[in-house]
Amino acid sequence: MYKLVIAEKPSVAQSIAKVIGATNRQDGYLEGNGYLVSWCVGHLVELAEPEFYDEKYSKWRYEDLPILPEQWEYQVSEATRKQFKILKDLMKSSDVESLIEATDAGREGELIFRLVYHQAGCKKPFERLWISSMEDKAIEEGFANLKPGTEYDALYEAAICRERADWIVGMNATRLFSTLYGQTLNVGRVMTPTLAMLVTREAEISGFKPELFYTIAITVGGVKATGERIMDKNEAMAVLQKVKDAEKAVIRKNRTTEKQEKAPQLYDLTNLQREANKLMGFTAQQTLDYAQSLYEKKLITYPRTDSRFLTEDMEASLPALATKMADKFGYHGALPMNCRQVINNKKVTDHHAIIPTVNVHEVAFGELPSGEQKILSMVVARLLAGIGEPHVIAETELEFDCAGYPFKAKAKQVVKNSWKDVVEWILGGKKKKDGDSDEDKILQSLDFFQEGKSIPAREPECKEGKTSPKKHFTEDTLLSAMEHASADEMPEDAEHKGIGTPATRAGVIEKLVRIGFVERKGDKKSMSLIPTHKGTALITVMPEQIQSASMTADWEEKLIKIERGNFSSGAFITEISEMITELVQTYKVIEDAEVLMKPVQEPMGICPCCGKTVVEKSKGFFCESGDFALWKNNKFFDALGKKLTKQIAEKLIKDGKMKLKGCKSAKTGKTYDCTVVMTVEDGRCNFRLEFDNGR
Structure with missing residues (x-):
């Protein structure tokens, strides 16, 4: 008798099968050691379209609304009908006594499995595999601690x-x-x-209507100090004249305070996506795709998490993990192990924060796609920073009084770079340029600016500025x-x-x-x-x-x-x-x-066939003369896991080529970067791929 394990994707099924010994490949599943391991392909079962309930809904009419099914119906997706039949036959097999739900451990993973289970009419008992990492050890522990499927009924209710x-x-x-x-x-x-x-x-x-504002600035002891913003020009000019007449400024404050910037929290998915967009320019979807691929390669933990902390039981393993990550990235600086600050059971729900796995230490980093390298580097850097000491800066504030008006200048100096050291080592950082800046002058002359001292106020000037919109x-x-x-x-x-x-x-x-x-x-x-x-x-x-x-x-x-x-x-x-x-x-x-x-059709390029204007319409990008058509519903781009967006179309029409990152192979699921080259013959667009190695 067998236990049937159902994963969400073929790649995940293969990883699980390898760990539990189901290594014999069959048509649509793997077999061995008392297990059958098969997979879904995304949502195999979907809610039925309105016309399934009544043929009249095939036409969109106001009088037929609202459409509110009393009994919800489901359909098997045409594209995945073959795999559904394989799963259904396996579920109904007399050799299968029970099931193990191994879809992604979250709301959508729960929905994917349950819909297949119910659509197949299966009544056999099932258990739930709930893991946050695809590492072999995590899979082994997950199978040793399977949960009754009924424990996740409420999660399924929410998904439905x-x-x-x-x-x-x-x-x-x-x-x-x-x-x-x-x-x-x-x-x-x-x-x-x-x-x-x-x-x-x-x-x-x-x-937004910008408003003019004015600031008065003076140079005191070689340092430029700025006054408060003034909205009225006449008032600003009056202040400027008073400052010119005064000629001297009195030092009212010279104060240096140390401020700490705590180590950052670990990444949840949203913060990883935000940071990757800010640092790398990745879209949220690109970051998710890269992270999901790294998860399936057993290099990071489950990415679809909303937690930024780890659980108590993970604390003991963190020092060894951090040491391996530092070694992998060649970081030999101080590596504090303040692991407690990333531990909080109360702030972990279904999954803990995203962290690297020990497998990173052995992976051939250079062989990973560029996007995955960057995301993995970010996750590693955040783990090592998260257990670090606070970053400390000394902030100096100078305040002067000239003609009864306050003027301020500030400078910052790093006292302890601490956790930022490792981030700058792994991700790079802006190097401070040596020079004769105001900050440098302040820091070099702190003893000169003694409170109560009166010194010349030179180069008074009035600067005009504008308020900015969001x-x-x-x-x-x-x-x-x-x-x-x-x-x-x-x-x-x-x-x-x-x-x-x-x-x-x-x-x-x-x-x-x-x-x-x-x-x-x-x-x-x-x-x-x-x-x-x-x-x-x-x-x-x-x-x-x-x-x-x-x-x-x-x-x-x-x-x-x-x-x-x-x-x-x-x-x-x-x-x-x-x-x-x-x-x-x-x-x-x-x-x-x-x-x-009424749509506004903005010109978006010159037709490569006749030189007339190309405009965007609902179904594609077309020349005014009709000699050229670039359809949005494009099988070539679908095969790359991409959509033909306006941005891509503009680049192709202008240059005939466009670099694409994070393309995904439909066969292997692997991501890659390439250049799409478009040629046009008789108004028909042809495409080919080029790679950095010239293929």
Whole structure:
């Protein structure tokens, strides 16, 4: 008799099979040592489309809304039908006595397994493998400590609620606004509030009116000191004249204080994504893909976590792990072992913080794809920094009085670099330039600036400046905004604040870009997320309850409560259904919306065939003469695991080539970097790949 182990992906199944001795390869599964090990391929089973319930829903009509299934139906995805049949046959096999659920240890992993289990009509008992690392030792320990599947029933309830709530909001709101406004307008439970944040930010920027301000500066003892901001020019000029007349300044303060910057907390997924965007220019999805690949290669722990701490039982192993990581990266500086500061059982829920595994010490680092090298380096650097001593700086503040007005100058000096040493060693850092800066002058002349001393105030000047608007959202700042959305409106004891989860936020951003509501603009390291005309128009006609971050954050909090068994799944779905029903019944079309909805076609390049303008339309990028077409639904890019975005299309049309990072092989699941080269023959686009080695 066998136990059937079901993993989420083939690569994970192979790692598990190797550890438990199931090494004989069969069609769609592995066998051996009393186990059969098979896998899902993402979501094998999905919620049925509306037309499955009634053929009339195949056409989008306002009078058919809302669509609220009484009995939820599921369908097997056409693309994965073969693998589902393999799993179903294995489950029904008389040789299989029980199952082991080995999908990813989280809400979505739970959903993937349970839907397959139920769709196959399986009634056999199953146990849950719950691990945070793909290391052999972690897998062995996980199999030695399997949990009854029933312990995760509440997690499954929450997953089902998330899925059905997204269906109710997405299907009904998308059909509602699309039928009322005569074009496809995609709406989502998390996607639309995220888009609303982007649109609101852009409205604030475009509506911002800069104000002039003035500052008076003087040079005292070779150091430039600046006064407070003055909004009125006449007042500023009057102060300038008084300062000129005074000629001298009195030193009121010369104070140096030491300040400590504590070692940073370890990474959860959102903070890793934010930091990687800031340092490397990676999108949230790229970071997640790199991290997931590193996890499957047994080099880091489970990435889809919202915790920044480790558990008590991990403390004893940290010194050895840290020593191996320092050795691997050639760091020979001080390595304190303040492990307690990264330990907190109360702040670890399903998974602990992301840390490297001991396998990193043996891996051929240079053979990893470039993106994975960078993410792995960040995770290692954060672990070693996290157990370090505080970074200490001495901050000196000088204050002068001239003609009754205060002027200040500041300088900072590192006393102990501490945890920043290892970060700068692994990730690099800005080297301070030796020079004759004001900071250097202050630090070199502290004894000169004795309090009460009167010295000449030279070179008085008035500088004019302008107030600045808020900055455009980047992936870093948008992830932060999503994480903290409506936090001030949530109760203090709320377990979850914000919209989306660490595992889903990257996908939300990518979908907004893919369906044309948002575009990325700027250079690689400082790419901004800008709502398109279509995205702005959607939010303009969207009622408050659909674009409300606070309502969505409240739903996310309730999903967490369902996971904990503290809220009814039925009450949650009823709340969503009632909100959608009211929306359908009460929403009024915005007057003159057809003007608002009319797409603005901006030129995005010159046609390589005839030299006329290429513009973006809903299905692709087309020449005005019709001689050239670059379709968004592109099989070549799908095979690379990429979508043909406006940014990529612009580069291809302009240069005929585009470097792509983090492409993913459909066969092996491995990621790689390449250059896509586009040639055009008779208006038809042909593509090929080039690699750094010339292939």
